[in-house]
Amino acid sequence: MSGSTQAGRLGQVRTALTLRWRWAWPALVLAAAVYAPFQLAPFHVFQLTMVLVYAVALLGLNLLVGHAGQISLGHGAFFAVGAYSGAILLDRWELPYLLTLPIAAAVAFGLGLVLGVPAMRLRGLYLALVTLAIAIFLVPLLKRFEALTGGSMGLTLAKPAPPAWSGLAEDQWLYFLTLATAVVAFLLAASLLRSRVGRALHALRDNETAAEVMGVRLSFYKTLAFAWSAMFAGAAGCVYTWVIGFVSPDSFTVNLSITLLAGLVVGGLGSLSGPVLGGLFVMFVPNISQDVNDAAPGVIFGLLIIAVMYVAPTGLAGLAGRLIKKIPRKE
Structure with missing residues (x-):
């Protein structure tokens, strides 16, 4: 057998193993996620549920920042829009819980589309300031329409009750509803990124001038990226309402937007695993900071x-990828 033939077959084997691994690790993670709520205490199940909620929100932010190369400091505002849309639909119209999810996502998508048209004509620091302004004025706006939003007191809602046939506790049922939402969201994002749209977003991120020369409509894809990002945040906000059973303007301050952006950067930009790692960061690191120092949790957080x-400049997902590549392989 010639050396070139041997090398070709070895390359085919490596490609097959790589493809199997790409499908194997999500399956393993999903299996562990399904198994986890039956082994954990209710409070820890709640924590994992919130990690999934934040992961869906960060998935949308990752489309905008990690894949389209745009900066947003107002992602928490769209999270709040989804939460309040779901809460109002449940409180005022008593719609079924599952029906509120696509409606809340659509409302956030529409608002993101409207705000994305003028915002996407900007870039860099100017875009960051515009999105920051969106997050700033949302809280007083929610407090102003007290008849609809409950004002400063917010809205208290009943959580989805598990059906009798499921045999699940309330915390487990909420967890599986959130897990199902997260799985659908990640499949949708993965499909989107593998399409022509994903290639256009990456061209936009890498070099706007070159992308425009290749025929990519910059304003169109920037606006759509903004709207898609808002849609995922709105869906996450709606599920957040189910899990918490309460919404208040003070839960969606500017700090939420900044924490989400920090979580995504720490998790890893441009990676599908980055939002999950970022969700873990958003859920647990602020609590750890509070436990370490009650007087200055922000300092510990920073x-x-x-x-x-410093340890992982490309995020935790990038660090994990580098460690995997360093594992010696048998030829």
Whole structure:
């Protein structure tokens, strides 16, 4: 057998193993996710549920920042829009829980599309300031329409009750509803990124001038990326309403938007695993900071971000990828 033939077959084997691994690790993670709520205490199940909620929100932010190369400091505002859309639909119209999810996502998508048209004519620092302004004025706006939003007191809602046939506790049922939403969201995002749209977003991120020369409509794809990002955030906000059973304007301050952006950067930009790692960061690191120092949790939070960025400048997903590549392989 010639050396070239041997090398070709070896290349085919490596490609097959790589493809199997790409399908194997999500299956393993999903299997562990399904198994987890039956082994954990209710509070820890709640924590994992919130990780999934944040992961869906960060998935949308990742489309905009990680894949389209745009900066947003107002992602928490669309999270709040989804949460309040779901809460109002449940409180005022008593719609079924599952019906509120696509409606809340559609409302957030529409708002993202409207706000994306003028915002996407900007770039860099100017775009960051515009999105920051969206997050700033949302809280007083929610408080102003008290008859609809409950004002400063917010809205208290009943959580989805598990059906009798499921045999699940309330925390487990909420977890599986959130897990199903997350799986659909990640499949949708993966499909989107593998399509022509994903290639256009990556061209836009890498070099706007070159992308425009190749025929990519910059304003069109920038606006759509903004709207898609808002849609995922709106869906996450709606599920957040189911899990918490309460919405209040003070839950959606500017700090939420900044924390989400920090979580995505720490998790890893441009990676499908980055939002999951970022969700873990958003859920647990602020609590750890509070436990370490009650007087200055923000200082601890900032130092932890700096430490992670020093060790993993491309995020935790990038660090994991580098460690896997260093594992010796048998030829």
